[in-house]
Amino acid sequence: MVVVVGAGYAGLSLAERLREKGFEAKVYDMRGKGGELADFAKIEEFREYYSKYIEKVEESDVEVIKGCVLSTNPFKVISPFGLEVGRENRFFICTGAVDLTPAASGIYGKRVAGIYTLETAIRLIAMGKRIGKRILVVARREEGILKPLENHLAARGFDVEILITDDPAEVYGRMRVERVEIGGRSIPCDSLIVYGGRMPFNPKNLKGEFVGNVVECTYDYKKVDRNVQRIMF
Structure with missing residues (x-):
């Protein structure tokens, strides 16, 4: 089992790639699907500008476990479904970026x-x-x-x-x-x-392989997408 933390553009894209490669992945997020793109989608000019990425998020059928508080060492999740512990040994951290x-x-x-x-x-x-x-x-x-x-x-x-x-x-x-x-x-x-720029969002100090905007720290989703595509399994 592979764990993906974060259900924004990077997390969903990565989960789809994992599925295509035959891996079973669980995606966790505190809020829900889409990350900041869910906000962009509500504003006409932003929706047009980010249409390619918003459409991919909206069309994704990746299941997201929402309302989670998660730690990676050891792996533990508190969610609306209760407490989950495990021995997963590969974590992808896709928690995004925040503004300075x-x-x-x-x-x-x-x-x-x-x-x-x-x-x-x-x-x-x-x-x-x-x-x-x-x-x-x-x-x-x-x-x-x-x-x-x-x-x-x-x-x-x-x-x-x-x-x-x-x-x-x-x-x-x-x-x-x-x-x-x-x-x-x-x-x-x-x-x-x-x-003034952006910085990684990782308030729980999660450990794993960082993917997407938590690495790029930008509003340029071309860079975020390239970062996701570089990941090797």
Whole structure:
């Protein structure tokens, strides 16, 4: 038995490859199938941009055991089905990536309402939440995902500006963001979305072979897919 931890794009793709090679694999996830692509699928511009990967997730018939807390050394799973222990000796960790915090992304000053990481902003938008009216996006590097984000916000009447810069930013405001000083400019805004990069998501310090976005730490799913395809069985 092979264990795959994480039912996002990498976990499901890997499980399908294992099945094709004749291996029996169990896929576990705390939440459910799709990972962050499940959020992207709820936003028209994101769904179009990531259509190839979203469709693969939605069409996957891989069974996912949801609501799990898992450890790998020794192997133990607590799920809605109870406690499961075993001697599985190969683990693939496909737990994905999370965004760096604003502080780790060179954002200083007041910690007031209206400051979001990119992934948090996307999750709120997918839930139908309104995150602000005048939105500043500060990105520390280019990512293709910024374009569908800009298109989505602009199409819904938001005033949005995207800055791709390494300059440090200072946030000002009482209860909520009122302005951001960056690169010699003072920019009025009531929401700040920050993208400073991503890091591996592995809060349980699971041991095994790391696959997909937990390795690549990106929003570029071409890279995630290539990482999955390189795995040898």
